[in-house]
Amino acid sequence: MNTSLQPAGLPIAAVERDTGLAKDTLRVWERRYGFPQPERDANGERVYPLAQVDKLRLLRRLIDQGLRPAKIIPLELQALTALLDEIGRPRDGGDPERSAQFTAILKFVRLHLHEDLRRSLQQLLMKLGLQRFVCEVVAPLNQLVGDAWLRGELEVPEEHLYTEQIQNILRAAIGAHPAPHSGRPVVMLTTFPEEQHALGLLMVEAAITPEGACCISLGTQTPLEDIRSAASGGRFDIVALSFSSAYPTRQAIEGLRSLRASLPEQVSLWAGGSAVHGAARKLPGITVFESIASLPAALDAWRAAAGVTQP
Amino acid sequence: MNTSLQPAGLPIAAVERDTGLAKDTLRVWERRYGFPQPERDANGERVYPLAQVDKLRLLRRLIDQGLRPAKIIPLELQALTALLDEIGRPRDGGDPERSAQFTAILKFVRLHLHEDLRRSLQQLLMKLGLQRFVCEVVAPLNQLVGDAWLRGELEVPEEHLYTEQIQNILRAAIGAHPAPHSGRPVVMLTTFPEEQHALGLLMVEAAITPEGACCISLGTQTPLEDIRSAASGGRFDIVALSFSSAYPTRQAIEGLRSLRASLPEQVSLWAGGSAVHGAARKLPGITVFESIASLPAALDAWRAAAGVTQP
DNA sequence: GTCAACATTTTGTCCAGGACAAAATATGAA
DNA sequence: TTCATATTTTGTCCTGGACAAAATGTTGAC
Incomplete structure (x- = not known):
């Protein structure tokens, strides 16, 4: 019955689970920045007070957003939540x-x-x-x-x-959509390895299937080499890649450039998702989507250029 | 383009991801049992050949089944797969x-x-x-x-x-089932903390809702103290707990005993799932289910004892 | 002003090898 | 058998050093 009240704190493994920060990282932060500063139990093992775990959770989120540890670890909890509010996107202000x-x-x-x-x-x-x-x-x-x-x-x-x-x-x-496997263009949908989010792919498919495009999804995490060989078979008009915000932008750009270079010229390469927003300039020869809403227009443009009419 | 061919092997972090074995465990196995025996890259860091990763995966599965590392780590791949076949449950042999x-x-x-x-x-x-x-x-x-x-x-x-x-x-x-919130008994469904599998709960709910029981699911991972206080309010006739095979039997038994002791006498305690199979003897005052099929009979028995008739 | 190339700092992950508690098993008593 | 107690096994934790990859800052060309 003593198990239910835990005033003390959490062991390092629990903190790793709760915050997503590796044990090694937790220890090296303590060494370098002086935070966190866990207590020790009878065996000399770290015991993290709950307040410190809360702060660690916030830090993790902010670092995921691109802030750097050295700049935010010394800040107070209050300053951190203020930062999070700043980063939170502007309100929609719609209907x-x-x-x-x-x-x-x-x-x-x-x-x-x-x-x-x-x-x-x-x-x-x-x-x-x-x-x-x-x-x-x-x-x-x-x-x-x-x-x-x-x-x-x-x-x-x-x-x-x-x-x-x-x-x-x-x-x-x-x-439920009629005639799923007929029209043009034929679009290959997939993600790079280490990108697991399938939702982006489905959204693309949902946005262009009603326009008469023929979508073939390879699922997530297709090795670059497999994308290249599948796309070189002549079956596809467009290869569409989706990147979640968790995917490192650098890696996305590098992979897209490499893929573009190895793809036949007549195959278009489309990319969308948080990780590539604003990167259009760095990706010549690749269509970069800032919003899902611009997909239908791009489809029309492709059809106009290719001389294909919608059935 | 060189990225696609990886004949060499995986770094320790990738092996951790693939096998579920912690980095610390991988290193200590190497020290103690001489396996795995990764190569080293130019920086002296471990590089695990794919064959060793495959064996590690099998070892992980077998250990999860209760076998001990010292007994199986020295075995050949062939012997390991044979063991897995042995453990695999007998064929259903039904329709x-x-x-x-x-x-x-x-x-x-x-x-x-x-x-x-x-x-x-x-x-x-x-x-x-x-x-x-x-x-x-x-x-x-x-x-x-x-x-x-x-x-x-x-x-x-x-x-x-x-x-x-x-x-x-x-x-x-x-x-879709009619009259979901009327009958007796009123059953609270949940799992202990660290047990995340919601499927067992749903199966129970699906098995007894058609019998006219009123199920109220608290979802997974309810702290023991919360279960106790909710059940002591007089609203519930039965508290039903579900345990997946991943849950440690010892912990399940301990938790169930403690819960039984703190629960009002008139509230029945039911438990089911792989982790508690065969543990009925060790759990006096608790109804242990070996199979989902025995739930309706138990429901009838409860009604007979409580003098409640099915609507 | 933009952009690329290079230098510097920051940061996460890796390593070794010792230590120890919790879990599993073996042993002995009732 | 069943329980309690000793022994072994096993995973996780520790320290503190090292280093590559990523991020940032700087320089110079266009």
């Missing part, structure tokens, strides 16, 4: 009714209300149609969920629940 | 038609065919009804998937896909 719906959906996610979540998403899909649903609901919701995660308002299982439900809805909607 | 369906479903899981998977499960559910579906399809399928995972025939994403789809189907079916 108030839509905003209320988003708020409700986020509440369902937080409370694990699978059925309510599913139902409200399904309703929005019905009302808006697949394309608008992706652009006007899924994309902004992703932002909101990402923000909430950043602030620590959501845990892993909640984020997971959200992703799974969106994926289920999109898959069902795409599957 | 050949059913077996063929299971094989097909496993294929869908392996190939990420979400829609086919969903459709075939849905068909079985329609045909059998919720209760038989859980006992005759979900339970044996879990075994098959677990076995396949043990053999390394499935990766994490595939197992995930399976779990999610089953959960979606069960949730929808439970939600």
Whole structure:
């Protein structure tokens, strides 16, 4: 019965699990920056007070956003939360009714209300149609969920629940679409190795399938060499890559350049997602998407250039 | 372009990711047992040949099954796979038609065919009804998937896909059931902290909701103290706990005993799942379930003892 | 002004090898 | 058998040094 009250703190392994910071990192921070400064138990092992774990969680989030440890580790908790607020994207400021719906959906996610979540998403899909649903609901919701995660308002299982439900809805909607395997262009969808997020791919598929494109998804984590060989077979018009915000921009750019160089000229290369936003200038010969909403226009442009008309 | 061919091997962090064995463990095995014996790169850092990583994967699985490192690390790859075959549960030997369906479903899981998977499960559910579906399809399928995972025939994403789809189907079916919040007994469903598997809970809910029980799920990972206080409010007749095979039996028994002691006498305590199989003798005052199929009978027994009739 | 190339600092991960508690097993008593 | 107690096994923790990759700062050309 003593197990339930833990006033002291957490061992290093638990902190690693909670914060995502490796044990080695925790120890080296202590050595270099003087924080965290865990107490020690009877065996000389580190015991992290809960307050320090909270600060570590914030630090982790901020570093994921590109800030550097040396600059933020000395800051007070208050200054860190202020920084997080700054980074949080600007409010959407759109339709108030839509905003209320988003708020409700986020509440369902937080409370694990699978059925309510599913139902409200399904309703929005019905009302808006697949394309608008992706652009006007899924994309902004992703932002909101990402923000909430950043602030620590959501845990892993909640984020997971959200992703799974969106994926289920999109898959069902795409599957229900008529004539999935006919039109042009033929688009290969995939991600680079170490990029696991399948949601971006589904969003692209959902955005362009209604336009008559033929999407073939290779799933996530396709080795570069496999992408190259599949795309060189002459079956594909476009290779589309998706990058989540977690993917290192440098690596994305390098991989895209290398892929572009090894791909036949007549195959277009499209890239989208947080990791490549604003990198268009550095990626000649590659179409970079700043928003999911610009996909249909790009599709039209491709058709015009290729002299293919929509069926 | 040189990135694609990697004849050499993996760095220690990649092996940790692939095998689930901590870096510290990998190093201490090398010191103690002489295996693995990675090569070194120019910086003196370990580079694990792929063959050794394969063996490590098998070792991990076998150890998870209760075998001890010292006994199996010296064995050849061949002997290890033989051991895995031994451990794999005996074939079901049931209806050949059913077996063929299971094989097909496993294929869908392996190939990420979400829609086919969903459709075939849905068909079985329609045909059998919720209760038989859980006992005759979900339970044996879990075994098959677990076995396949043990053999390394499935990766994490595939197992995930399976779990999610089953959960979606069960949730929808439970939600569709009439009069969900009326009958007796009132059953609280949850798991202990560090037990994340929600599927067991859903299976229980699916098995007893059609019998007229009123299920209230607290979700996974409820602290013992929270279970106690919620159950002491007088609202619940039964507290049902689910344990996956990954949960340490010792911990389950200890927790259950402690919970039983702190719970009001009139509240029954039910426990099920691989971790508590065969532990009934050690858990006086607790109903231990060896199979999901025995739940309805237990429900009847409770009603008879409590003098409650099914509506 | 932009951009590339180079120098410097920051930062995460790796290493060795000792130590120890918790878990698993063996041993002995009731 | 079942329980309690000794012994072995095993994973995790420790320190403090080292170093490459990433990020940042600087220089000079266009």
